[in-house]
């Protein structure tokens with residue numbers, strides 16, 4: 001089996017409230033990353049903080065954008081394109097976070113455009129997928145993940161899959177304190193890897209990192225990442241506390 005290095009990522013969402021607080025938080029998080037840390041670390045932060053936070057963390061932590069606009073220029077007020085991000089040295093972004101799907105009404109097709117545009121500009125994307133509570137209760141998890149994966153990655157070539165990380169984030173677990181059990185998460189991750197295998201073959205499925213997201217905490221991280229198909233975490237609320245996120249970064253491995 002391909003050895004996948006663990007990947008712990010934070011999503012700050014609409015936090016913190018000022019640049020100074022962002023720098024303070026980033027300083028604390030960066031100080032938790034040492035040569036002994038068992039993983040790569042990334043933070044997805046609000047656009048206005050990207051450059052200052054990048055300067056603060058140096059090469060210890062990857063800094064990415066929480067969203068992108070697939071168009072490159074023109075009449076798209078409020079948009080931020082991959083080219084703009086790349087011009088400030090930012091080469092990572094999230095796509096398809098459930099808050100973007102639900103609140104900002106981003107469709108699978110738009111999310112696919114974002115993924116393709118990031119890759120076209122030689123950037124990396126964390127594609128977030130996951131079912132709602134209703135879909136979970138109707139046992140539609142595999143079907144929902146398959147649709148979101150296939151639509152999100154449509155037209156993306158095998159050779160570019162090294163720029164793609166998948167985050168499985170059950171919507172019912174995001175920000176609710178209801179973390180999926182390691183067993184449930186492992187079973188979905190295994191399904192996702194199987195879907196990737198059908199799409200891109202075994203080698204790519206084996207080398208693609210699949211993160212779990214949804215109320216991950218310093219207490220729950222060890223059990224989750226101990227599972228064979230869970231390669232790390234996308235962490236929202238708990239990434240706003242440097243000490244707690246430091247514990248998640250330096251999880252048992």
Ligand code: PEP
Nearest residue numbers: 174175213214215236237
């Ligand atoms: C997220 O924002 O992607 C997330 C998983 O949030 P939380 O960890 O707060 O559930």
